Amino acid sequence: MGLSKDASQRRPTVWVNCAASLDGRLAFAGGKRAALSCPEDLERVQRLRAGSDAILVGVGTVVQDDPSLRVHWELLGQPPGKNPTRVVVDGSGRTPANARVLDGSTPTIVATSERSTREYPPHVTRVVAGATRVDLGRLFAVLYDMGVRKLMVEGGAEILSSVLRAGLFDRFSIYYAPVVIGGATAPPVVSGPETRGSDDATTFELMGLERVGVGCLATYAPAGRRGTLPDHPGA
Numbered sequence: 001m002g003l004s005k006d007a008s009q010r011r012p013t014v015w016v017n018c019a020a021s022l023d024g025r026l027a028f029a030g031g032k033r034a035a036l037s038c039p040e041d042l043e044r045v046q047r048l049r050a051g052s053d054a055i056l057v058g059v060g061t062v063v064q065d066d067p068s069l070r071v072h073w074e075l076l077g078q079p080p081g082k083n084p085t086r087v088v089v090d091g092s093g094r095t096p097a098n099a100r101v102l103d104g105s106t107p108t109i110v111a112t113s114e115r116s117t118r119e120y121p122p123h124v125t126r127v128v129a130g131a132t133r134v135d136l137g138r139l140f141a142v143l144y145d146m147g148v149r150k151l152m153v154e155g156g157a158e159i160l161s162s163v164l165r166a167g168l169f170d171r172f173s174i175y176y177a178p179v180v181i182g183g184a185t186a187p188p189v190v191s192g193p194e195t196r197g198s199d200d201a202t203t204f205e206l207m208g209l210e211r212v213g214v215g216c217l218a219t220y221a222p223a224g225r226r227g228t229l230p231d232h233p234g235a
């Protein structure tokens, strides 16, 4: 592991990515999946996936969207290559038994908490990190120890809240599709605890802004921690 970092600092580089409507929603009413990325953005997301060692989502996304979390090599015009490891954050063991992430086609880790006794198929690696919820700082240290150096985080709203507010990331890219969703039940980009005032607010530094297809891609670093990511595919 080279120079040892303590567990609170030891983590992969983390690239958070999502697609949102102009009013900052991740999906339609009730969380129904919205295909917000245009073809150009989908290709960019596949490049990010292909260059990552692992892709992480929360169990809410697995329940709602049933993603495969595989690289769609055809969108990159490439023959199939190695797929990143899939990581599902599932503190209470509610990943559906027939979820695509459990199909055994790609290495998969389910990160859970001590409160879950759920068993998974033998090809799934179960990692316990946290008493009742998954402690993402601990999980990221475990992933680092398992060899994950580049981690992509794809959502949903609760995971984005935990990762962004704890500053457990290096880059956050958000693709804004030219559409509004509105309403009361469409999930926002970030849910989680209330922000009561500017002292509580999580701030970012803008690293890039560009037109992608019909939309707009904004990339941020944590405020005051822009660092460099020389070998990251989205950098």
Ligand SMILES: NC(=O)c1ccc[n+]([C@@H]2O[C@H](COP(=O)([O-])OP(=O)(O)OC[C@H]3O[C@@H](n4cnc5c(N)ncnc54)[C@H](OP(=O)(O)O)[C@@H]3O)[C@@H](O)[C@H]2O)c1
Residues within 6 Å of the ligand: 017, 018, 019, 020, 025, 026, 027, 030, 031, 032, 033, 034, 036, 057, 058, 059, 060, 061, 062, 064, 065, 089, 090, 091, 092, 093, 094, 133, 134, 135, 136, 154, 155, 156, 157, 158, 159, 160, 162, 187, 191
């Ligand atoms: N547009 C996009 O780019 C995009 C990408 C992904 C998802 N989405 C949308 O996002 C929505 C799902 O978001 P969501 O907020 O319901 O679910 P989520 O963020 O995918 O998963 C949240 C769940 O993870 C578990 N969890 C355990 N430890 C956690 C921790 N430390 N921090 C956060 N979560 C933890 C909790 O369930 P337990 O308490 O049971 O452990 C929590 O309810 C769907 O509508 C999906 O379509 C959109």
